[in-house]
Amino acid sequence: MDAADSLRQKDQQLVEHYTALSQSLFLEMFGDVFLNNKHYPKATFKQLLDKVQIGPFGSQLHKHDYVENGVPLINPVHIVESKVLPSNSFSILKEKYDSLPNYHLKEGDLIMARRGEMGRCALITRKEEGFFCGTGSLYLRPNNNVNSTFLLHVITSDSGKSYLERNAQGVTMMNLNKKIILNIEIGLPPIELQNQFEVSINLIEQQKQQAQANLEKSEALFNSLLQRAFTGELTANKAA
DNA sequence: GTCATTGGGAGATCTATGGT
């Protein structure tokens, strides 16, 4: 039982380790791009993005347009640790989806929370292609001057989050708008370096997924032992 | 159980753009 618990904790630490690794890799390679302490040429988001689009709300999308098992809708709650986690209960009808083509997501887009917690952001991969940008979200469509993975890490980094918090609108609730996004200015590393960063991140991600899978297994093992301990299947001797 | 805090929903209102 103790062994199962320590295995579980070790796997947990490994997953956290990989998360920290990608963050420090970013800092190592590019420094703080907002302070631009590596003195790259400056660029505003206006120069790096083809498009910034805020999700539909108000009269465009009503609560009753939400259905189950329709086209997945991405709201800030569905952006967890830079990943998109769609939910079947948050989706819209195909007809509604077709009538609002401006909000369809494409591979390579970045989706982020428009209000509430700053810095929630995820990359749209092939898996999420065609999902729908929800009310509380906005999406960025990067152009050829910037790598999407690099941009994702710019936004989710600590300095990215604090930049957004400093510049967000609203007293009770932080809100972002198009202007705030387009005016963000960073030091832009050469595209080759950004692409190199993406390759490294993908490797780390693979390792992390492996660690995650191990964690799930060890948690399952721990829980089943716990269950058996409760039902009395394990005596004190065996449990120790 | 109650109160405070946070996040989401909604529409009123403002703004930009395109057509006449």
Added chain:
DNA sequence: ACCATAGATCTCCCAATGAC
């Protein structure tokens, strides 16, 4: 130039959650 319309933004209100 003016008007219509779509799109963007602000802010109030409400619900859910968590702390005490």
